[in-house]
Amino acid sequence: MNARLSRRDALLRGAAIGVLKVAPLLGLGDAVSALIAQDKDPARKPTPWNEIGPFYKKLAPNQAKLRGPNDPGLPVTIAGRVFNTRGDVLRGAKIEIWQADHLGLYDLDGYRYRAALVSDSEGKYSFDSVMPGHYPARVCQHVHYVVTAPGHRALITQLYFATDPVFEGDPDGNYNRDPLVLSRELVRPVTLSGDPKAVQANVSFELVLERA
Amino acid sequence: MKRGLLAGLVIACGLSAQVAEVATIEVTTIEVATIPAEAGFVVLAKTGRLAAAVCRDKTLHVWSLPDGKAVRSIDVGDRAMDVVTISDDGRWIAAGDHRGGYTVWDTASGAVQMELKMAFYPFAIAFSTDGKRIAIAPAGEPVQIYDLASRKKLFELQRPVGGTAAVAFSRDGARIATADADTEVRVYDARTGELISSNADFLMVPLAAAFTADGKHVLTAGGDKIIALVDAATGNVKRRSAKLVDPPIYMETSPDGALLAAGLMHADNMLQPAPLMISEVASGRTVQEWKPATMMVGGTWTTDGHLLVATTTKGAIHLWRVR
Numbered sequence: 001m002n003a004r005l006s007r008r009d010a011l012l013r014g015a016a017i018g019v020l021k022v023a024p025l026l027g028l029g030d031a032v033s034a035l036i037a038q039d040k041d042p043a044r045k046p047t048p049w050n051e052i053g054p055f056y057k058k059l060a061p062n063q064a065k066l067r068g069p070n071d072p073g074l075p076v077t078i079a080g081r082v083f084n085t086r087g088d089v090l091r092g093a094k095i096e097i098w099q100a101d102h103l104g105l106y107d108l109d110g111y112r113y114r115a116a117l118v119s120d121s122e123g124k125y126s127f128d129s130v131m132p133g134h135y136p137a138r139v140c141q142h143v144h145y146v147v148t149a150p151g152h153r154a155l156i157t158q159l160y161f162a163t164d165p166v167f168e169g170d171p172d173g174n175y176n177r178d179p180l181v182l183s184r185e186l187v188r189p190v191t192l193s194g195d196p197k198a199v200q201a202n203v204s205f206e207l208v209l210e211r212a
Numbered sequence: 213m214k215r216g217l218l219a220g221l222v223i224a225c226g227l228s229a230q231v232a233e234v235a236t237i238e239v240t241t242i243e244v245a246t247i248p249a250e251a252g253f254v255v256l257a258k259t260g261r262l263a264a265a266v267c268r269d270k271t272l273h274v275w276s277l278p279d280g281k282a283v284r285s286i287d288v289g290d291r292a293m294d295v296v297t298i299s300d301d302g303r304w305i306a307a308g309d310h311r312g313g314y315t316v317w318d319t320a321s322g323a324v325q326m327e328l329k330m331a332f333y334p335f336a337i338a339f340s341t342d343g344k345r346i347a348i349a350p351a352g353e354p355v356q357i358y359d360l361a362s363r364k365k366l367f368e369l370q371r372p373v374g375g376t377a378a379v380a381f382s383r384d385g386a387r388i389a390t391a392d393a394d395t396e397v398r399v400y401d402a403r404t405g406e407l408i409s410s411n412a413d414f415l416m417v418p419l420a421a422a423f424t425a426d427g428k429h430v431l432t433a434g435g436d437k438i439i440a441l442v443d444a445a446t447g448n449v450k451r452r453s454a455k456l457v458d459p460p461i462y463m464e465t466s467p468d469g470a471l472l473a474a475g476l477m478h479a480d481n482m483l484q485p486a487p488l489m490i491s492e493v494a495s496g497r498t499v500q501e502w503k504p505a506t507m508m509v510g511g512t513w514t515t516d517g518h519l520l521v522a523t524t525t526k527g528a529i530h531l532w533r534v535r
């Protein structure tokens with residue numbers, strides 16, 4: 001197994017202990033990226049597959065602000081970079097995301113909490129949303145992803161949150177309480193920032209595609 | 213579970229406010245009080261003679277109908293079954309588990325006819341009408357077509373992004389329709405696996421598909437909440453229904469080809485019941501709508517023209533003759 005990967009995993013596991021953390025000066029995602037950037041071996045493990053679910057909707061708008069000014073729920077910013085398994089930055093990758101609102105309801109009739117983003121010149125993407133709610137018949141809070149880039153296999157996955165009460169503070173031990181969470185790596189640490197009266201959650205989620 | 217402890221009974225039920233659209237419903241209740249846990253879904257043979265379910269006692273139970281007598285129980289061990297299906301004649305039961313293990317059993321003997329290991333658990337499994345072939349849609353993967361007698365893989369279909377949510381054979385076995393997670397509906401030649409047509413009109417994932425009796429059209433629907441009648445040869449939509457209250461997840465045409473049954477999924481709470489709609493295939497007109505008191509967990513048109521629907525409560529499977 002790639003030593004760099006185990007190091008990154010160890011760092012993220014460490015960050016997940018206690019689960020909720022106040023953001024350090026450098027965001028966790030940036031810290032991880034900085035460590036990775038120092039590494040000589042650029043190879044990356046592909047982001048694990050996770051099923052698409054029944055509510056994918058095509059032709060979503062390119063909008064990074066999914067949260068309206070009066071939307072209830074915990075504000076969350078999700079950001080990351082898109083790479084391939086060789087470590088090449090993927091610019092112009094299409095990142096389709098969709099999620100339930102804070103009550104766990106999907107918008108089937110419109111495009112609320114749905115977007116099709118494009119990674120920038122550094123492979124970065126980000127969007128502002130609310131922490132998705134739990135919904136019946138599904139155990140964990142999650143955000144769905146379909147990521148496509150020319151010359152690469154489409155990545156279908158889901159992002160989970162280490163703060164999800166379902167994990168009871170122990171995502172390592174409890175991630176598979178949701179039978180659809182097949183990989184611990186998809187459960188990401190959550191950091192809090194901002195004024196105590198206006199708390200904001202931040203999550204880093206790197207996406208690694210396999211070449212076609 | 214002990215065999216012989218299941219009692220079957222038929223209760224003739226009158227109208228209630230909840231089922232006002234239905235003229236008369238006969239309710240067959242299969243009592244499963246001796247099973248310590250519930251069944252997630254129930255499969256019904258088109259003969260109307262067999263029902264089967266994997267219950268949480270880790271056993272595949274097979275009952276004869278309408279008496280509800282246990283005819284077979286097969287230990288499935290620690291396998292969490294995601295999809296179970298039964299051939300039209302009730303001869304075969306196929307199931308796929310969450311670790312990608314697939315088994316086809318002969319219901320008469322309980323013997324294993326075929327065992328497969330795939331990368332992922334199933335989204336859908338369907339037998340051909342003659343029960344000779346099986347189509348398996350592993351999550352996110354291309355649909356695989358197998359010959360049951362030889363246990364050989366015949367071919368696989370295309371690889372749509374996200375996989376295939378539903379698969380169906382035409383009655384003559386000549387065509388296969390897939391409702392795909394990339395939102396397209398595709399029709400293939402069932403002998404060669406070649407793509408015949410595709411339709412990309414849906415914005416959301418189609419979740420159910422059924423051929424018309426002559427195999428010339430596919431009735432399909434999903435998150436768009438619209439039932440589309442698609443020309444199987446060209447992929448063109450010939451007719452769209454008015455918007456439904458929820459997405460259909462089960463669709464099947466009646467033996468005479470005149471009616472379509474569409475079972476909906478309550479999208480805001482998938483554990484809540486949603487209506488079952490019956491419409492005329494020729495006109496698209498809704499002729500019957502019925503909302504069960506609990507979620508529909510199985511259903512089929514029987515060869516004698518009835519529509520059976522299964523629901524469950526703790527310790528019991530209920531069969532409803534809706535038409």
Ligand SMILES: [Fe+2]
Pocket residue numbers: 053138142144
């Ligand atoms: Fe979901």
